[in-house]
Amino acid sequence: MSASIDRLDTAILKQLQQDCSVTNQQLAERVGLSPPACLKRVRKLKQSGLIKQQVALLDQEQLGACLHMVVEVEMERDRYDLYQQFAKRVNAAEEVKQCYQVTGEVDFVLIVVVADMVAYEAFCRQVLYAEANMKNFRTLISMKRVKFDTSAVLPASD
């Protein structure tokens, strides 16, 4: 069903996950392919959607101090349509960088980035308290992001 990923594709993805600023020539050399063959594969991987996006990661520290919040949200009722509604709200909120739907007592875990506590309070009002189905939430304040790795887990080998 999913497009077959061979060793060459895996090698390409591994490289691009680490650094996608390399030229196609460099990439081709590293994976042992001619530039046109390599380019063709990369384009296929993009078109298939396996490569979703190519982005620049910035140094948030240099951009000015900010707080990372881990927010655990518990909902009143376990209803699919209400979850969908919350997902929509979360996607619209700039401050929410990540959202995981989880099982157990907690229903959602958010990673929220704000400039300061004032901005966080505003966020809580506009996003969390605005949600009628929200029962309660707990905030874990983080001053330090110890690790941030965007790479996906690649299949061991086919």
Next chain:
Amino acid sequence: MSASIDRLDTAILKQLQQDCSVTNQQLAERVGLSPPACLKRVRKLKQSGLIKQQVALLDQEQLGACLHMVVEVEMERDRYDLYQQFAKRVNAAEEVKQCYQVTGEVDFVLIVVVADMVAYEAFCRQVLYAEANMKNFRTLISMKRVKFDTSAVLPASD
């Protein structure tokens, strides 16, 4: 101290955070600059470390089913050197994609990606239980990542 970021730099960063696969020409046109002037700025932003990395984001779903775990870790003692040791271990563990040091009862929040529960149990043994200073941990199992946005918060305007 930090390199001054003007409106043009901000515009460049905004673009590259969304899509860094654009050519320098396209980027230059979008921010209203000549290609050489734009290139010069991009290089400066990379050199200053403000642009830390350029990466390809993959569609984890297409690569095969996997579980995202949100793990809350509580430590026995609040000691800096022991925290450092844990940070080191976490950085070495491939399964740990993110780690936030937080204040309150919980000391660390991890985002862990594994293929299945067997892999998760192995991870717990090798990373969490191996840590002498670890008091306890709670796992929130996520079957769905609702949102994942790698963009940093840019200064409003200078």
Next chain:
DNA sequence: CGTGAAATATGTATCGT
């Protein structure tokens, strides 16, 4: 998938503001 040639982009030097 590789080779070679055309199209395109990147990178440099110079000049102007």
Next chain:
DNA sequence: ACGATACATATTTCACG
């Protein structure tokens, strides 16, 4: 100091074997 223009170099990309 910074950006634009023009030119040289390098890369991407296509057609063909």
